[in-house]
Amino acid sequence: MLSLPSEVTIKEVGPRDGLQNEPAEILTEDKIAWIDLLSEAGYSYLEFSSFVHPKWIPQLKDAKEVAQRIKRNKDVTYAALVPNMKGLEAALATDVDEVSIFMSASDAHNRKNINKSIEETYPVLEEVVREAKSAGKSVRGYVSTVFGCPYEGDVPIQQVIDVSKRLLDMGIDELSLGDTIGVANPKQVWETLGRLEAELSFQHLAMHFHNTRGMALANILASLQRGITTFDASLGGLGGCPYAKGASGNVATDDLVHMLHQMGISTGIDEKKLEQAGTFIQEKLDKPLPSHHMQLTRNERR
Amino acid sequence: MLSLPSEVTIKEVGPRDGLQNEPAEILTEDKIAWIDLLSEAGYSYLEFSSFVHPKWIPQLKDAKEVAQRIKRNKDVTYAALVPNMKGLEAALATDVDEVSIFMSASDAHNRKNINKSIEETYPVLEEVVREAKSAGKSVRGYVSTVFGCPYEGDVPIQQVIDVSKRLLDMGIDELSLGDTIGVANPKQVWETLGRLEAELSFQHLAMHFHNTRGMALANILASLQRGITTFDASLGGLGGCPYAKGASGNVATDDLVHMLHQMGISTGIDEKKLEQAGTFIQEKLDKPLPSHHMQLTRNERR
Numbered sequence: 001m002l003s004l005p006s007e008v009t010i011k012e013v014g015p016r017d018g019l020q021n022e023p024a025e026i027l028t029e030d031k032i033a034w035i036d037l038l039s040e041a042g043y044s045y046l047e048f049s050s051f052v053h054p055k056w057i058p059q060l061k062d063a064k065e066v067a068q069r070i071k072r073n074k075d076v077t078y079a080a081l082v083p084n085m086k087g088l089e090a091a092l093a094t095d096v097d098e099v100s101i102f103m104s105a106s107d108a109h110n111r112k113n114i115n116k117s118i119e120e121t122y123p124v125l126e127e128v129v130r131e132a133k134s135a136g137k138s139v140r141g142y143v144s145t146v147f148g149c150p151y152e153g154d155v156p157i158q159q160v161i162d163v164s165k166r167l168l169d170m171g172i173d174e175l176s177l178g179d180t181i182g183v184a185n186p187k188q189v190w191e192t193l194g195r196l197e198a199e200l201s202f203q204h205l206a207m208h209f210h211n212t213r214g215m216a217l218a219n220i221l222a223s224l225q226r227g228i229t230t231f232d233a234s235l236g237g238l239g240g241c242p243y244a245k246g247a248s249g250n251v252a253t254d255d256l257v258h259m260l261h262q263m264g265i266s267t268g269i270d271e272k273k274l275e276q277a278g279t280f281i282q283e284k285l286d287k288p289l290p291s292h293h294m295q296l297t298r299n300e301r302r
Numbered sequence: 303m304l305s306l307p308s309e310v311t312i313k314e315v316g317p318r319d320g321l322q323n324e325p326a327e328i329l330t331e332d333k334i335a336w337i338d339l340l341s342e343a344g345y346s347y348l349e350f351s352s353f354v355h356p357k358w359i360p361q362l363k364d365a366k367e368v369a370q371r372i373k374r375n376k377d378v379t380y381a382a383l384v385p386n387m388k389g390l391e392a393a394l395a396t397d398v399d400e401v402s403i404f405m406s407a408s409d410a411h412n413r414k415n416i417n418k419s420i421e422e423t424y425p426v427l428e429e430v431v432r433e434a435k436s437a438g439k440s441v442r443g444y445v446s447t448v449f450g451c452p453y454e455g456d457v458p459i460q461q462v463i464d465v466s467k468r469l470l471d472m473g474i475d476e477l478s479l480g481d482t483i484g485v486a487n488p489k490q491v492w493e494t495l496g497r498l499e500a501e502l503s504f505q506h507l508a509m510h511f512h513n514t515r516g517m518a519l520a521n522i523l524a525s526l527q528r529g530i531t532t533f534d535a536s537l538g539g540l541g542g543c544p545y546a547k548g549a550s551g552n553v554a555t556d557d558l559v560h561m562l563h564q565m566g567i568s569t570g571i572d573e574k575k576l577e578q579a580g581t582f583i584q585e586k587l588d589k590p591l592p593s594h595h596m597q598l599t600r601n602e603r604r
Contacts, residue, residue, distance in 0.1 A: 002492040002524065185564040186523050190304040214557045214594035218519040221488050222304065245601045248594060255516045262487040292516035292550060299547045 002225065007266050009230045010253060011045040011176075011206065012038055014281070015066075016081055017250055018238030020050065020057045022285060028062040030284045032069050037280055038235070039073040041273040047100060047232075050081035051090040067094035079140060083114065088128050092135050099132050101125045101172070102142035105160045106149035109180070113144065122166055129170040141172035142208065147184035147192070150243040157195050165200055174204035176232060179219070181243050182212025186222035193226040206230035209251045212241050216251035217259055224265075231256065236278040236289030252291030254278055304527065309568050311532045312555060313347040313478075313508065314340055316583070317368075318383055319552055320540030322352065322359045324587060330364040332586045334371045339582055340537070341375040343575040349402060349534075352383035353392040369396035381442060385416065390430050394437050401434050403427050403474070404444035407462045408451035411482070415446065424468055431472040440476075443469035444510065448479045449486035449494070452545040459497050467502055476506035478534060481521070483545050484514025488524035495528040508532035511553045514543050518553035519561055526567075533558065538580040538591030554593030556580055 015035055019026060026034075035048050048070065054061035063080060072078065079098040082088045091099050103121045104110035110118050125141075132139050145152075146160050164175055177196075184192075189207075196205075207223045209216040209231070220231055233256050239249030257269050275297060282289045288298060317337055321328060328336075337350050350372065356363035365382060374380065381400040384390045393401050405423045406412035412420050427443075434441050447454075448462050466477055479494075486494075491509075498507075509525045511518040511533070522533055535558050541551030559571050577599060584591045590600060 002489060002527065004489065183564075185561055187304060187306065187565040212594065212598070213560060214516075214554070215519055215561055217517055218523045218561065221520045221523055225304070244598055247598055247601060252516070258515060259487055259517055259520065262485075263489040292514065296514070296546055296549055299549060 004224050004263060004265060005227065005229045006264070007229065008224075008260055009044060010256065010267050010269060011047065011230065011232045012043050012235060012253060013047045013208075013232045013250060014038075014234035014236070014238045014253065016047045016050050016060065017232070018234040019059050021239035021242060021249055022059065024285050024287070025059065026281075026284055028065050031062070031066055034277060034281050034284070035066065035070045037273070037277040039071060039076050041277055042267070042269040043076060044268060045077045045079065047079045047081065051087035052081065052083050064090060064094055067091075067096060082128060084124055085127055085131065088132055092132075092137070096137065098138045098140060099128070100140040100142060101128055101167075102144060103163060103167075104144040104149070104180075105163050106145045106152045106155045108151035109145045109149045112151065118163065125167070126170050129172060133171060138173040139171070140174045140176060141167040141170070142176045142178055143167065144178045144180040146177045147179045147188055148181055150181050157192055160192065161196060161199050164196065168200060168202070174206055174230070175202065176206040176208045178208040179210055182210035182216070182241060182248065184209065184219050185215055186218045189219045189222040190226060193223065193228065197226070204230065206232060208232040210241060211237060211248040211251050212244060214248070217255065220251065220256065220259075235274065236282060236294045237291040238281065238285075238289055248290055252289075252293065254293035255291050258293060306526050306565060306567060307529065307531045308566070309531065310526075310562055311346060312558065312569050312571060313349065313532065313534045314345050314537060314555060315349045315510075315534045315552060316340075316536035316538070316540045316555065318349045318352050318362065319534070320536040321361050323541035323544060323551055324361065326587050326589070327361065328583075328586055330367050333364070333368055336579060336583050336586070337368065337372045339575070339579040341373060341378050343579055344569070344571040345378060346570060347379045347381065349381045349383065353389035354383065354385050366392060366396055369393075369398060384430060386426055387429055387433065390434055394434075394439070398439065400440045400442060400475075401430070402442040402444060403430055403469075404446060405465060405469075406446040406451070406482075407465050408447045408454045408457045410453035411447045411451045414453065420465065427469070428472050431474060435473060441474045442476045442478060443472075443474035444478045444480055445469065446480045446482040449481045449490055450483055452483050459494055462494065463498060463501050466498065470502060470504070476508055476532070477504065478508040478510045480510040481512055484512035484518070484543060484550065486511065486521050487517055488520045491521045491524040492528060495525065495530065499528070506532065508534060510534040512543060513539060513550040513553050514546060516550070519557065522553065522558065522561075537576065538584060538596045539593040540583065540587075540591055550592055554591075554595065556595035557593050560595060
C-alpha cells in the first residue's frame, strides 16, 4: 500500500528563506502587499521575516516594519526567525505569534552560519527558547544540513539525533529538519526518519526540502509515506541556494500544493490565490520564478 | 518498508523524443557525434530517431543517415520509432535493432497525432509488428496519454488496459506507458500500475514520464515501489511539451541517474560521460538545458 495522509500543513517560508536568497531588493511596501496576499490564500502559517543583523541579511532589514504593517489574519500563525536574544527581543516587540531558532547538524556549517560551534550554540538557544516561552510564544527549531553539509559532506545520523534531542529538550514545539543544500534522496529520507522516530519522541516534526537536484517532491512522497504531514515550502520556488549559484531553492509551494491536491490530500490552500500571489512577487522581482507551475502560467500568457 | 529494486534500465529517448520537440535544427553530423557520445556512456538502449514523414517531424528527417553513420556499440540496442509500414521499411533498410510503435489511450489524441481513430490504428500496427518480428526485430509499444489527455482530460484506466492488451496481443516485447503531458501524480501511478498488473500479464513494462509539473521523479519513486525497473528519459531534460510551450519535457536522464545512484540503485551509466554528452548537445542547441544537473554544471563553470 502507498500509505498517504489525507491532510497536510504547508508552512510558507518564501518571505524569509526565499527572499533572503534573492539578490534583488524588494520594497517594504511590496513585501507587505505580498504577505497580505499570502495571508488570504489559505495558509495557516507564514514565516514572514527574520530578525537578524542587517549586516548578515540586508534583504530582511525591514522585519520590524513588515511585522507591524501586515494585515494579521486570525487564522494564520505569523513566525519570524531569531538567531539570539537580541533578535528575540526585536521580534517580541512586534508581537509575532511564533519564533524560529536554527542551528546545523554539522559543525562546519554551524560555524560558517552562526559563527559558533554546535556546543557554543546550545546555551544561546536555550535562553532564547526559555524567554520566548515565558513571553507566551511557541518556538520552532530548525536543524540545517540534516542530509549533507556543503563543507563536511555526509552528516552522520547520530549528529542529527543529538542536535534534535537537545532542541527538543529545550522545549521547542516543532522541529523542522532541513535539507539545506538539496542533496537528500528518498531512500535516505525514509531511513533517516525511521532512525529519528525510533530514538526520539516528537510532538511535531516538519520537513524542509530544497530542490537543488530536483528530488524535493520525491523526498516529500517518501516523507508522506513515513507519516509526515508538515512541509516548509517557498512560493514559486523563490530563493536559491547560497552554495550553488543559480540553482533551485526551497521546494516550490505551488508545485507541492498541486501534487498534494492531485493525490486527494487537502492543504486548505487556494491554488488560484496562490498563483496570483506568485505572479505578484515575480513581477516585483522582475525575474521568472523557477517553479513548474509558474513556468506554465507564463506560457499560458504568451 | 520502502521497497526498491537494486538495478534499473534507463532507455535514452533524447535523440528522438527530445530533439523532435526542439525547434532548433541540429546538424546531422552533430547528432551523430552526440549519439556516439551517448553510446559510450553506459546505456544499454538508445532510441536514436524516428522514421516518420519529414512533413510531420522535420527535425528527424535525417533518420536514415544517422542510422547508417553512428558507431554501433555492441552493448547498445539501437531503436527507432516507426508509425507505419513505410516507416518500418525505411527502418529495416538501416538495420535497426528494435522498432517502436505508438498510439494513444485517448481517441482524440490518437486522431490528432496519427490521424486515425484508435480502432483504425490497430490493423496498421498489427501489420508493422508482424513484419518487424518476421524480420527478426524486437518491437516496443508506446501508449500515450495514459494519465491524461490534452483534449479529453481524464483517461479512464479501462481504455489504457484495452489499448495495452491489444498491443500485447500483437506480440510486442515491451510496453512503455507514457504520461505524454506530464499530469500523472504518484498516487495515480501507483493505482494505475496496480490495476494493469492485476488485469494484464507483462513480459516487460516501462514507464515514460514527462516533467511538466515537476512530478516525474516522484512518479518514478512510486513506480519503483511497484517493481518497475525500466524508465525512458531524455538527457538534460531535452525537448519540451508540445501542449505547453516552454514547459519541461521528458524526465531528465541526468537527474534520474543521480537520484537512482544516490539511492544505491545501479544503472550502468557513467555520470561523468553523461555530463559530457549533455554539455555537447547543450552547446549545439545553444540554449540552457532544463535539468537540475545541467543547471548546477553551468553554475560551476561561471
